[in-house]
Amino acid sequence: MVARIGFDTRRSIGPVSPRLFGGFAEHLGRVVYGGLYDPASSKADSDGWRVDVLGALKRLDFTILRYPGGNFVSGYHWTDGVGPTESRKQVLDQAWNSSEPNLFGTDEFLGLAARMGWEPMIAVNLGTGDAEEAAGWVDYCLRNGHKIKVWCLGNEMDGEWQIGHVSASGYVDRARKAADRMRRVDPDIELVACGSSNPEMPTWLEWDRTVLEGLGDRADYISLHRYAGKSDDDSEDFLAFSIGVDRQIEAIDQVCREVATRSGDKQRAFLCFDEWNVWYRTAFKKFSDGHGAFAPPLLEERYNLEDALVVAGFLNSFVRHADVVQIANLAQIVNAIAPIITIGNQLLIQSIFWPFEMFTRRRKGTSLEIDLDSPRFKTRSYGDTDLLDVSAILDENRLSLFVVNRGARAIEAHIRPDNVSIESLDSAECVSGSDLGSTNSLEEPDAVSMRQFDDIQIQKRGAVANLPGHSFTAATFVIS
Numbered sequence: 001m002v003a004r005i006g007f008d009t010r011r012s013i014g015p016v017s018p019r020l021f022g023g024f025a026e027h028l029g030r031v032v033y034g035g036l037y038d039p040a041s042s043k044a045d046s047d048g049w050r051v052d053v054l055g056a057l058k059r060l061d062f063t064i065l066r067y068p069g070g071n072f073v074s075g076y077h078w079t080d081g082v083g084p085t086e087s088r089k090q091v092l093d094q095a096w097n098s099s100e101p102n103l104f105g106t107d108e109f110l111g112l113a114a115r116m117g118w119e120p121m122i123a124v125n126l127g128t129g130d131a132e133e134a135a136g137w138v139d140y141c142l143r144n145g146h147k148i149k150v151w152c153l154g155n156e157m158d159g160e161w162q163i164g165h166v167s168a169s170g171y172v173d174r175a176r177k178a179a180d181r182m183r184r185v186d187p188d189i190e191l192v193a194c195g196s197s198n199p200e201m202p203t204w205l206e207w208d209r210t211v212l213e214g215l216g217d218r219a220d221y222i223s224l225h226r227y228a229g230k231s232d233d234d235s236e237d238f239l240a241f242s243i244g245v246d247r248q249i250e251a252i253d254q255v256c257r258e259v260a261t262r263s264g265d266k267q268r269a270f271l272c273f274d275e276w277n278v279w280y281r282t283a284f285k286k287f288s289d290g291h292g293a294f295a296p297p298l299l300e301e302r303y304n305l306e307d308a309l310v311v312a313g314f315l316n317s318f319v320r321h322a323d324v325v326q327i328a329n330l331a332q333i334v335n336a337i338a339p340i341i342t343i344g345n346q347l348l349i350q351s352i353f354w355p356f357e358m359f360t361r362r363r364k365g366t367s368l369e370i371d372l373d374s375p376r377f378k379t380r381s382y383g384d385t386d387l388l389d390v391s392a393i394l395d396e397n398r399l400s401l402f403v404v405n406r407g408a409r410a411i412e413a414h415i416r417p418d419n420v421s422i423e424s425l426d427s428a429e430c431v432s433g434s435d436l437g438s439t440n441s442l443e444e445p446d447a448v449s450m451r452q453f454d455d456i457q458i459q460k461r462g463a464v465a466n467l468p469g470h471s472f473t474a475a476t477f478v479i480s
Contacts, residue, residue: 001411003388005401006371008418009479013367014323016393020315021360022121023062024275024331025109026070028096029290029298032104035334035342036112042345049112052347056340057116057333060353061360065118066152066274066329067109071095073155074127074163078137081105094163096298098290106137110146119149121274121329124182126154126174126194127164135181142186150190150327152274153178156197156225158207168207172214179218192272192327193219198226199248205255212259212269221272221327224252227337228310229280235306235436236379239406242313242389243382249273249317253324271321273328276314278307278352279337299336303350303440305433305448305470312355312389312404312431312472319359319391319402322367330356343442350440351448354431358450358474359402365395377407387411388467398426400476408469414462420479421461428453428475432468 025031039048068076072095080089081102088102113120122141124134134151141148153175156162166174171194179191193211196204208222226245230238252271260268282288282299290296318325332338339353374386388411389404399422405411415422430453438447453473455466467473 001375001387001407001409003375003411003413004373005388005390005403005413005415006418007368007392007399009368009394009399009420011369012394013320013369015366016319016322016363017326018063018363019119019327020318020322020325021062021356021363022064022066022327022329023060023118023333024066024070024329025068025333026331027068027072027076027093027100028070028332028336029098029300030295030335030342031332031338033295037104037108038342050342053334053340053342054116056347056349056353060339060356062116062118062333064121064150064327064329065113066121066123069095069123069155071155071162073123073125076125077129077133078106078125078140082107082140092292096288096290097292098296098298099292099294101294106140107144110141120146121150121152122148123152123155124178126157126171126178127162131174131177131181134178135185138182138185138189147186148189150192151182152192152223154194157194158201158203159197168203168210169214172211175211175215176218179215190220191218192221192223192274193269195222195224195252205251208252208255209259212256213263216263217265217267219269222252222256222269224248224271224273225275226273227275227277227279227283228314229283234380236377237381238306239309239313240379240382240385241310242317243385245314245317246320249321249325253321256324270326271324273318273325275329275331277331277337278303278310282337297335300341301337303352304436305351305431305438306436308351308355308431308448309404309406309470309472311352312402315355315359316389316391316402316404319367319393346442348440348442348445351431351438354448354450355472358429358431358472362393362400362474362476365393365400368392368394375407375411388413397479398476399479400474403465403467403473405467405469405471405473410469411467413465413467415465416462417479422458422463422477423480424458424478425456425463426476426478428456428473430468430471430473432471436470
């Protein structure tokens with residue numbers, strides 16, 4: 001099979017925000033305790049941090065990190081997690097029905113963020129919390145030398161599962177009060193309003209419109225959440241999931257544009273995709289109830305090659321919409337639905353780790369429009385669909401292509417620029433495996449891994465890449 005990938009460096013979508021490559025750490029299961037922080041581990045340093053975990057996360061090079069939730073934040077009071085650790089009280093986290101000792105709080109998070117080079121992004125409690133508590137958190141951070149730029153006004157407040165669930169108008173009232181109080185403390189903060197929890201919500205788009213109209217210029221961003229799930233054994237539909245992500249982004253973006261136009265606002269709200277990942281194997285009640293235990297193993301999804309290709313598709317979608325998606329956070333970063341998992345004192349790199357690392361190496365630049373002529377296949381949810389899923393980033397004289405081959409057969413991709421020439425291949429990697437179900441384990445840690453990709457030939461101003469079936473390839477070319 002043959003495909004053609006064309007581009008013109010003059011046809012740009014927009015600068016790729018560094019914040020598209022963020023992560024999310026919630027007090028959930030073993031994300032914090034037993035993941036990031038585990039003083040009992042032989043892999044911990046003198047401060048209790050798992051150095052093997054931090055080393056792996058350094059490779060992913062997250063730019064911004066959302067904390068502390070998620071569902072957790074709607075019952076969390078930040079004052080419980082500050083001050084001497086010996087005086088902090090242990091409480092029951094009702095979101096995940098788990099014991100929370102509050103040994104890891106604001107100062108620990110900000111210290112870790114500084115160590116790792118992450119921009120902190122904090123969500124405030126608008127479930128059981130109020131405007132004064134939210135403003136107090138901004139003030140606490142400032143008084144302790146931390147000017148936090150991005151703050152989330154609650155989490156998934158449209159969801160009946162959320163502590164303090166409320167109607168759209170009720171949320172607007174809470175969020176307006178919190179936004180005003182928080183900006184009195186620090187007028188420079190950027191605020192993320194709660195959008196719909198997912199496109200399957202009965203109030204999807206209606207909720208977003210009400211929130212945007214009610215908050216006006218208080219909302220710099222509106223949040224989007226999406227978790228990819230697989231029904232039955234329909235791999236074709238699952239691998240085409242990025243089409244659904246494209247449609248979600250474009251629908252919410254349209255609402256943002258309409259609200260800004262009708263209200264006469266000079267500045268529209270942009271999109272913050274602050275929770276996204278593959279998650280369906282452990283998405284049931286029995287996997288999300290900690291039964292009152294401390295750091296129970298919750299939502300510990302094991303990922304395969306198929307999942308890695310879907311994760312690459314998410315990132316392709318974000319890059320293709322770089323003009324409107326300004327922040328994105330992979331949920332989570334360790335153990336719970338995460339690219340890495342700890343097993344005792346050992347660390348396992350999961351399949352979804354690789355596409356994120358391949359993108360983050362090439363994230364600087366401007367997103368380009370792509371002209372794609374690809375073989376197609378039929379899907380239940382999306383109809384006839386391209387076998388190739390592609391995005392591109394231009395950074396001065398370097399052009400990076402990101403290509404998912406959703407099909408089982410190899411595809412010969414002819415890369416043809418319109419206005420420049422490809423001079424050479426700078427670097428290329430590929431993720432593939434023996435089959436879609438290939439999964440890394442301690443016994444086979446490299447069943448799905450990233451490898452150098454050499455099956456690219458430079459010819460006649462362009463290039464030809466022989467893309468393996470069911471693979472993700474990232475390649476950077478030198479152009480002139």
